[in-house]
Amino acid sequence: MSLAGAAPRRKQSPVITAEHDTSDALLRARPAALLAWYDRHRRTLPWRAPPGATADPYAVWLSEIMLQQTTVRAVGPYFDKFMARWPTVTALGEASLDDVLKMWAGLGYYSRARNLHACAVAVTRQHGGRFPDTEEGLRALPGVGPYTAAAIAAIAFSRRTMPVDGNIERVVSRLYAVEDELPKAKPRIKALAETLLGPSRAGDSAQALMDLGATICTPKKPACALCPLMQGCTARLRGDAESFPRKAPKKTGTLRRGAAFVVIRGDQVLVRSRPAKGLLGGMTEVPNSDWLPDQDEAAAKAQAPALKGVSRWHRKAGVVSHVFTHFPLELAVYVAHAAAGTRAPTGMRWTQISTLSDEALPNLMRKVIAHGLGD
DNA sequence: AAGTCGTGGGC
């Protein structure tokens, strides 16, 4: 690792030291330095083509959608499952939305799955099974925003554009000590990030910055000594790299409470589907009450489904706690047993407990059912 | 334009 700290201090401008060299020469050298680092330290990931090879646009798109606000670790098995079952965008475009939701269950942000399916349908039916190869064309697809469009254009189609994700925001905001808070600083960070593009290999430049952000320029305790861009990194020189990017403190949502009802009929449990849009849109759930701040247990329990031929409700000890992005939730769980032949109320259905793993069950509902079935 | 939208892991 060449740290390049041996360059002599400049005598003409005492403020600018070799370690804080922001000369034109250094700035021009950054894209190549970044790519050189990438060639040695790039992560091997399932959706990445081997060095020098062209990436499959479908794999790039699928991975980019899954990786939105989601860790590489969490995405790995889902990406493999999707690629095995639907190897092409056309195959995915011919699948049912329900099958896609089932496969996505557990990964979170379910609007992504709905948009994923809509996008595959659009590419299949309106684009002849081929992804648009321009940023503008990609941006028009469902679920493809400014970041994802730029990422696919650069990585899969070698377009000279720089996607800006959370990693790149962090790296660039430190490099230039951008004081403006996010999201106000986004346009400036985008412009600064583009200065790291060289004449070619835009996709590798972007992935290099992402890998850098994920492994070196981390949110906490960045390993600046190992960074190929350490020279002239303003935040590092100031010694407060960790304080970037600046962002307004986020408020935590208020706790909401409710009740969930696990009705067991032999080896089956009563479920229904949530409305297509909104929280957990289109996913499967057991009947449950409203989720409201300061809702007392009696009010929640009063929302139990009306069923004939069902035992009394038994409240399981404790609660199921879950944390959504914008509020925490506590659900009391009630269990009842239904006689064989008991009809499911309108809009509900019985499903085999043994095949729940195949349902489009969000993890919250997996926790609820496990709590209800447990001792 | 600020709020909505999951989940798991790290410290």
Place this chain on the structure above:
DNA sequence: TGCCCAAGACT
């Protein structure tokens, strides 16, 4: 433990 964070998009 509680809080922050992760390859953002949509409204």
